[in-house]
Amino acid sequence: MPVLRSSPPSPFGRKAKIAAAVLGLKDRIAVEMTDTTDPSDTIRAQNPLGKIPALVLDDGRVLFDSRVVVEYLDHLAGGGKIIPAGAARFDVLRLAALADGIMDAAILQVYEVRFRPEDKRHPDWLAYQGEKVTRALAALEAETPATVAAGTLPDAGQIGLACALGYLDLRFDGTWRAGHPGLVAWLEAFEAAVPAFTDTRFTG
Incomplete structure (x- = not known):
């Protein structure tokens, strides 16, 4: 296995x-x-x-x-389930890449604080990473991805975005939610349609 x-x-x-x-x-x-x-x-x-x-x-x-x-x-699983073939593949991979970028930038901010003594931290570096997240969220709010309907499979991009927003909730106290009502509603719909999102939530 x-x-x-x-x-x-x-x-x-x-x-x-x-x-x-x-x-x-x-x-x-x-x-x-x-x-x-x-x-x-x-x-x-x-x-x-x-x-x-x-x-x-x-x-x-x-x-x-x-x-x-x-x-x-x-x-x-047989292919083409959460990563479609053809032209639609690139829309999914584009969203997945944007979600990965949010997670990367968020994790770098966490590590800067976790692993560097306070007097060695770089505010400009933290701001640089934070701005990536801010821009990505603004772009997603302006063009919110398709909602995952109950009984349908989410695609890889939608899964990635849900995980990125979940990580922002975990490490940044959900401050992203202010000013992004479209993404908040999108995540609520994802959670309702995909039980695995709740099952994999970190509670420690």
Whole structure:
């Protein structure tokens, strides 16, 4: 059985777990807790970058990062389920890339505070990353993605966006919600339509 190396707070790991759930693969993937800050954790041997998620296949090969893992899961489920073929594929991948960018910028802000002493932090760097998130949210509010209807599969871009907004709720106290009513409504609809979003919420 393939093993997904992940950690509950990781929005990228959450993306892979939601993808597995909506594709009907949850019972075919084992999830293994990972501590990327622990030098003795085997993640550094499995993924030279030491990052999660990483999917350890039955033959020992390891797939990373989340974009590759999600595409593999889609392939495992028969293909074209959450990453469509043809021209529509690029709309989905574009949204997925924007969501990944939000998560990257948000995580960099968290790490700047978590790993640097206060006198070594760079306010300009924090502001630079924060502006990425601000611009991305403004663009998404102006052109909100299609709502996920109950009984339909979300695509990879929608899954990524939900995880990005969930991470902003977790680490930034949901301050993004002010001024983005369209995205708030979109996320509420996603949560109602995709039970895996609630099932993968970090509560620690």
